[in-house]
Amino acid sequence: MHKTPQVNEVNEFIEIASDFEDPLEVIREALSNSYDADATQVDIKIEQDDEGRNTLVIKDDGHGMDEDNLSSFFDLGNSNKDDAIGYKGHGTKIYYKSDKIRVETVKDGTRIESVMDQPWAKLNNRELPTYSVDTTDVEEPSRTRIEVHGFRAGQGFDPQQLTYNKIEHYIKWKTIGGSTAWYFNDDFHEMEITVELSPSIDDTRDPIKTDNRLKFPAENLDPDGEFVAEEMCKHYPPRELTVTLDDGCELTIEVVGMVGGKEARNKLPTYGKHSAQFGIWLAKDHIKVERYNDAIGADNEFFHFFFIANCQDLELSANREKIRNKSGDVYQAITDELDRYMTKVCQESWYRNYIDRRKLEDKKRSIRSQESSLQERLERTQEQEGLSPSNPAEVIAALERYSANGAPNNIQIADFQMDDEVNAILATDDGFDNASLQVKLSDFFEDETPLTNIDRFVCWKLGDLDALTRIERSSYMGESIRFDFQNNEIKYGDGDSESISILELNGKIT
Numbered sequence: 406m407h408k409t410p411q412v413n414e415v416n417e418f419i420e421i422a423s424d425f426e427d428p429l430e431v432i433r434e435a436l437s438n439s440y441d442a443d444a445t446q447v448d449i450k451i452e453q454d455d456e457g458r459n460t461l462v463i464k465d466d467g468h469g470m471d472e473d474n475l476s477s478f479f480d481l482g483n484s485n486k487d488d489a490i491g492y493k494g495h496g497t498k499i500y501y502k503s504d505k506i507r508v509e510t511v512k513d514g515t516r517i518e519s520v521m522d523q524p525w526a527k528l529n530n531r532e533l534p535t536y537s538v539d540t541t542d543v544e545e546p547s548r549t550r551i552e553v554h555g556f557r558a559g560q561g562f563d564p565q566q567l568t569y570n571k572i573e574h575y576i577k578w579k580t581i582g583g584s585t586a587w588y589f590n591d592d593f594h595e596m597e598i599t600v601e602l603s604p605s606i607d608d609t610r611d612p613i614k615t616d617n618r619l620k621f622p623a624e625n626l627d628p629d630g631e632f633v634a635e636e637m638c639k640h641y642p643p644r645e646l647t648v649t650l651d652d653g654c655e656l657t658i659e660v661v662g663m664v665g666g667k668e669a670r671n672k673l674p675t676y677g678k679h680s681a682q683f684g685i686w687l688a689k690d691h692i693k694v695e696r697y698n699d700a701i702g703a704d705n706e707f708f709h710f711f712f713i714a715n716c717q718d719l720e721l722s723a724n725r726e727k728i729r730n731k732s733g734d735v736y737q738a739i740t741d742e743l744d745r746y747m748t749k750v751c752q753e754s755w756y757r758n759y760i761d762r763r764k765l766e767d768k769k770r771s772i773r774s775q776e777s778s779l780q781e782r783l784e785r786t787q788e789q790e791g792l793s794p795s796n797p798a799e800v801i802a803a804l805e806r807y808s809a810n811g812a813p814n815n816i817q818i819a820d821f822q823m824d825d826e827v828n829a830i831l832a833t834d835d836g837f838d839n840a841s842l843q844v845k846l847s848d849f850f851e852d853e854t855p856l857t858n859i860d861r862f863v864c865w866k867l868g869d870l871d872a873l874t875r876i877e878r879s880s881y882m883g884e885s886i887r888f889d890f891q892n893n894e895i896k897y898g899d900g901d902s903e904s905i906s907i908l909e910l911n912g913k914i915t
Contacts, residue, residue, distance in 0.1 A: 429572065430724065431499050431556060432600070433580040435463040437690075440581045440596055440617070442467025442549065450601045451567065461553040469512030469547040472538065475519060478508065479536055501525055504555030506536070516543045525557070568607045568879050571676075572600055576615065578676035579693065583619035585713045586691040588643040588661045609878075621663045621711075622672035626755065632770060634763035635666035639755055641712070646746060648738045658739055659691075660746060662712030664756055666763065673711065678853045678882060683708045685743060687728060688715040695728055697740055700747040709760075710750075714743055794865045797821075797828055797842040803910045804842070804863055810914065816863075826854050831861065846907065847872050853882055856897050859905055866911040 432449060439447040444467035452460045470478060481498060500506050501524040508519040521536035528534065576582035576598065587593040594617075601612040625638045646658040662685075663669075675682040684698040684707035691713070698707040716739050720730040730736055750756060794800045801818055808816050819837060820830040829840040838860040843849050845868030867873070873888050880886065887896040895905040 428556070428567075429575045429579075431461060431553065432572065432576065433692075433725075434499050435461075435551070436576070436580045436582050436596075436598065436617075437692075439463070439465035439467055439549075440594065442469070443594065444596055446597045446599075448599045448601070451606060452603045453605050458555060461551075461556055463551045463553075464548065466546070466548050469549055470508075470510040470517065471512050471515065472517065472540070474512070475508065475510070475517055475538065479519075479521065500551070500553050500556070501528065501534070502557050503553045505552070507552040507554075508549070509551075510549040511543060511545050512547050514542060514544065516541045516545065567602065569600070569602060569610050569613055571879055572602075573613045573615065574674040574676040576600070576613070577619060577674035578682070581690065581692055582615065582617045583674070583693075584617050584691040585619050585643075585659075585661055585688070585715060587618045589645070589659050619713075622665065622669050625665075625669065632766050634759065634766045635668040637759050637762070638663060638665035638669035639759075641750060644746075646742050648742050650734055650738055656716060656718050656735065656738055658742055659715040660712060660743075662710065664709050664750070664759065665711070666709075666759075670708070670711065680708060680853075683711050685710060685712045685714065685747060687719060687739070688713050689717060689719045689721055689725075691715050692725070694719070694721060694725065697743060700740065700743040701751060702748070705751050710747075712747070714739070794844050796844060797823060800842045800844060800863060800865055800910070801829075803865060803914060804908075806914050807910055812913070816908075827858050829863070831863070845869070846909075850876055850881065855882065856895075856903070856905065861906045861908065862895070863908045863910065865909070867907075867909060 435449060436447060442465060444465035447463065447465040449464075450462045452462070454460075503525055504523060506521040506524060508517070510517050518539045518541075519536050521534050524534040581596075582598050584593075587595075596617040597614070598617060599612055599614050621640055622638055624640050625636050628636050630636075641660075641662045641664070643659065643661040646660060648656045648658065650656065670683060673682075684696045685700045686693040687695050687697050693713060696707075697714075701707060701710055716735075718735045719728050719739070721727065722729055728736065794803050798821075801821060804816060804818065815834055817832040818829060819832040821842075822828050827839045827841055829842045831838045831840045839858050840861045840863055841849055841859050843862065843864045845866055846862055846864040847868030847870070849862070850873065867890065877886055877888055881897070884898050885896075885902070887902075889896060890907070893907045893909070895907060896902045897905060
């Protein structure tokens with residue numbers, strides 16, 4: 406007797422949809438679908454009503470969907486889009502994490518309207534959702550319009566966590582909106598993209614209007630000046646690397662990139678922690694997936710480089726965040742070829758000159774900074790009437806004076822490590838606190854240091870309040886953050902937020 410393995414369809418839909426945690430992934434999937442439909446224009450609007458309910462509207466002028474295409478849109482694993490970005494039919498399942506999906510599409514003179522009610526609630530109630538299909542003959546151009554009502558991701562989707570800048574950088578860094586295909590293909594498919602947010606979400610600028618090209622900052626091979634290494638930038642033009650596998654199959658790797666200093670790299674639309682965005686990126690469909698920084702060797706710092714190596718033979722996870730075939734000969738062949746290519750880049754005279762120039766400038770800058778610091782300290786010592794800390798160690802002295810002068814809470818330094826992110830452990834009346842001692846609170850947030858293990862901030866003063874306000878508007882390391890100086894605390898994180906207390910010493914010491 407033979408038995409056929411069974412599939413729990415509800416669980417499969419839930420699992421695939423749950424793979425998509427970042428709410429911005431809905432934009433990535435929308436752009437990929439529009440690109441696959443040969444759209445030249447895609448418009449995305451995110452709205453929020455007075456009661457906080459959100460709606461995403463995605464419109465494009467692509468070739469539209471017929472009933473078979475619509476089935477593939479709603480079904481799981483039977484996409485009919487061969488050799489397209491969404492060839493597995495997984496990406497559109499992100500729309501299932503919502504209260505309603507409405508599709509209106511026109512193809513070859515037929516308009517189809519389709520509605521799926523309560524897809525996420527029904528799936529979580531162990532029920533497969535259904536969708537309606539109504540067709541009408543029309544004389545209208547092809548197009549598609551998708552509405553997603555009540556979309557959610559992770560613990561919940563709050564449109565107010567979005568900003569225009571965050572979305573624009575995400576589009577350029579993690580979607581087909583930042584494609585490198587235009588460097589290689591004469592018949593590159595151009596697509597104009599607009600994104601509009603309700604004023605209640607972000608009213609700080611006009612809607613996003615961009616194309617689907619990732620562009621490098623201008624070359625600057627040998628700038629004039631004394632401290633200019635940070636401005637240096639060299640492009641490495643597009644190259645197709647061909648690799649033959651043991652079975653005779655050929656792989657094509659499309660590589661393009663740049664090397665540059667910090668000022669040059671800052672002109673790129675990075676998304677996420679800045680220092681983690683650079684290096685050697687592996688890509689499929691010219692969308693970056695994972696970094697392979699081993700290609701530049703241990704002697705070179707990855708953040709000088711920004712290269713994209715695209716290969717269509719990479720296999721990706723359902724949410725496109727990971728490469729699945731790392732253990733196979735395809736991945737090994739790709740990385741071996743990248744090792745050879747990047748070794749040549751690192752041996753070039755221009756790169757060696759850039760590194761040497763940067764090191765020399767850093768030394769000169771350090772010497773000048775030290776001289777300036779000594780002079781400033783001398784002048785400050787001569788002029789000031791009391792303590793004015795300039796480093797965490799001096800904040801310790803201020804904290805001890807604060808505690809010794811009858812502070813409401815007894816706080817003692819139990820341990821201090823100058824260079825650690827959590828540089829102090831404080832002994833208080835209530836136990837021990839992990840703390841970060843800062844001259845200015847705003848300095849801590851410049852390098853996007855994690856807040857995970859910090860119970861308390863102790864600072865001499867708050868610092869740049871405008872910078873903290875900008876961080877509050879745009880989120881911090883992907884999480885919401887609120888600086889409540891009236892109650893001397895920071896609220897951090899979505900959902901059940903964490904609370905971190907702030908002790909500002911300036912004005913509390915006589």
